[in-house]
Amino acid sequence: MTSSKPTWLLRGGRVIDPGSGRDEVADVLVRDGNVVAIDADLTATGAEVVDCGGLVVAPGFVDAHVHLRDPGLTHKETVATGTAAAAAGGFTAVCCMPNTDPVLDSVEALAGLAEVVGRDAAVRVHPIAAITRGRAGAEGLDYAALVGAGAVGFSDDGDSTADSLLMRRVLEASVALDRPVMVHCEDRALASGAMHEGYIAAQLGVPSIPPEAEEIILARDIMLARLTGGRLHACHVSTGRGIDLVRQAKADGVRVTAEVMPHHLTMSDAWVAGERTLQNAWEPVGPRPDVIPDPLAKVNPPLRGAADTRALLRALQDGTFDIVATDHAPHTLEEKTSVPFAAAPNGLSGLELALPLMMALVRAGHLTLPTLVDKLSTAPARLLGLKGGRLAPGTAGDVVVFAPEERWTVTPEALRTKSPNTPLLGTEVGGRVCLTLVGGEERYRA
Numbered sequence: 001m002t003s004s005k006p007t008w009l010l011r012g013g014r015v016i017d018p019g020s021g022r023d024e025v026a027d028v029l030v031r032d033g034n035v036v037a038i039d040a041d042l043t044a045t046g047a048e049v050v051d052c053g054g055l056v057v058a059p060g061f062v063d064a065h066v067h068l069r070d071p072g073l074t075h076k077e078t079v080a081t082g083t084a085a086a087a088a089g090g091f092t093a094v095c096c097m098p099n100t101d102p103v104l105d106s107v108e109a110l111a112g113l114a115e116v117v118g119r120d121a122a123v124r125v126h127p128i129a130a131i132t133r134g135r136a137g138a139e140g141l142d143y144a145a146l147v148g149a150g151a152v153g154f155s156d157d158g159d160s161t162a163d164s165l166l167m168r169r170v171l172e173a174s175v176a177l178d179r180p181v182m183v184h185c186e187d188r189a190l191a192s193g194a195m196h197e198g199y200i201a202a203q204l205g206v207p208s209i210p211p212e213a214e215e216i217i218l219a220r221d222i223m224l225a226r227l228t229g230g231r232l233h234a235c236h237v238s239t240g241r242g243i244d245l246v247r248q249a250k251a252d253g254v255r256v257t258a259e260v261m262p263h264h265l266t267m268s269d270a271w272v273a274g275e276r277t278l279q280n281a282w283e284p285v286g287p288r289p290d291v292i293p294d295p296l297a298k299v300n301p302p303l304r305g306a307a308d309t310r311a312l313l314r315a316l317q318d319g320t321f322d323i324v325a326t327d328h329a330p331h332t333l334e335e336k337t338s339v340p341f342a343a344a345p346n347g348l349s350g351l352e353l354a355l356p357l358m359m360a361l362v363r364a365g366h367l368t369l370p371t372l373v374d375k376l377s378t379a380p381a382r383l384l385g386l387k388g389g390r391l392a393p394g395t396a397g398d399v400v401v402f403a404p405e406e407r408w409t410v411t412p413e414a415l416r417t418k419s420p421n422t423p424l425l426g427t428e429v430g431g432r433v434c435l436t437l438v439g440g441e442e443r444y445r446a
C-alpha cells in the first residue's frame with residue numbers, strides 16, 4: 001500500500017517532549033501523518049532523511065492568540081499569509097481572534113472562515129468566537145451553537161466586555177461547554193492614551209495608559225469567574241500587579257489561566273523611545289529607530305516598565321503564566337507609520353519572532369528549552385483541548401525543527417507575514433526555524 005504522505009526520518013536532534021519528560025538525542029520517524037517511533041538509530045526505507053544534529057526537534061508550537069485579519073482586513077494579512085508566517089515561526093496550530101469583518105459571532109461567519117481555511121491554510125486554524133454580537137458589548141450569543149461550529153473559546157479581544165452581566169452569562173456558559181472565556185482587560189475610560197503611563201511617556205509627551213486600566217477589569221473578571229465557576233483565560237497580562245491578581249486567584253481555587261507575550265517579557269516602554277536591548281536578557285539587538293516615539297513599538301496592552309517585565313518573567317518561571325502566545329497583530333507599515341504616534345494602530349507582528357525572543361531568555365539562563373517548548377506548545381494545546389503539543393509515538397506529525405542559536409536579521413523580506421510591523425526590523429536575533437511539519441506534511445523549510 002502506498003501512502004500519500006511523505007515519510008520523515010529526523011536524525012540525531014535533541015528531542016524535547018514536555019508531555020513525557022523526554023529530552024534526549026534521538027531519531028524521530030514520521031509516517032502517514034503521525035509520529036511512529038522515537039529511538040536511537042532508526043532506519044526507514046523511502047524516508048526523507050533530515051540531519052538534525054545540533055538542532056531541537058519538538059512538538060509544533062500552538063498559538064492561542066493570533067489575528068489573521070481574514071475576512072475583511074486582507075490588506076493586512078490573510079489566512080494564507082498568516083498561516084505561512086505561523087509555519088515559518090514553528091507554529092503548527094493557531095487560534096484566530098474574532099475581530100474580523102464580519103466578526104466571528106455566528107455559525108455562518110465561522111463556516112465562511114472554515115471554507116477559506118480548508119483552501120488556504122498552511123497550519124491548523126481554530127477560531128475563537130465573539131462574546132457579544134459584533135463585539136459591540138450589548139447582546140450575548142448562542143455559545144453552544146458557536147462551539148458546535150468549531151469555536152474553541154470566546155473573546156471580544158480588542159475590547160473588554162464592559163457589561164458585567166454579559167460577562168457573567170458567558171462565564172456560566174463556559175462551565176458546561178468547557179471552553180475558556182479569553183478576556184482582553186481594558187477599562188476604556190482609563191485607557192485613552194497611547195503608551196504605558198510613566199517617566200518615558202512624560203518625557204516624550206505622549207498621552208498614556210495606567211496599569212490600572214488593565215488591572216481593574218482583570219480583577220472584575222476574576223471575581224465573576226469565582227462567582228460562576230467559569231473558565232477564565234486572561235489574555236496578554238502585562239503588569240506585575242495584574243499577574244499577582246492571577247496568582248492569588250489560582251491559590252484561591254478560581255479557574256483562571258493566563259498568557260504572556262514574548263514582547264512583554266523582552267521589551268519595555270523604553271522601546272517606544274528607541275531602546276533596542278532585550279529586557280531581562282540584556283541583549284542589544286540592533287539600530288535605534290529613525291522616528292521617536294516609534295509607532296512600531298506601539299501595542300495594546302502597551303509595553304510596560306522594566307519592573308513589570310521582571311515580574312512577568314518571574315510569573316512565567318513559577319508557573320503562574322500557563323502559556324506564551326504571540327498576539328500576532330499585523331498592520332501594514334504604511335498604516336503604522338503614516339500618521340502621528342497617538343493615531344497609529346496598536347499591534348506587533350509576532351508569529352515569526354516568538355522563538356527568537358524566547359530564546360534570548362533561554363540564553364540568559366531564565367528558562368530551560370523544555371520549559372520554552374512547554375509554554376509554546378504542550379501547555380496551550382492542553383489548555384484549549386487541541387491536537388498537537390506532544391511528540392511521542394502515536395501523536396500527530398506536528399513537528400518543529402529549530403536551530404536554537406542561529407542568527408538572522410529581521411527584514412520584511414525574511415518574514416512570510418504580509419505585515420512586518422515589528423520594532424525588531426533591522427535587528428539581529430538568535431533562534432531560527434528549519435522545518436515545520438503539519439500532519440507529516442512539510443509546511444515550512446528554511
Ligand SMILES: [Zn+2]
Nearest residue numbers: 157158184235
Ligand atoms: Zn487583546
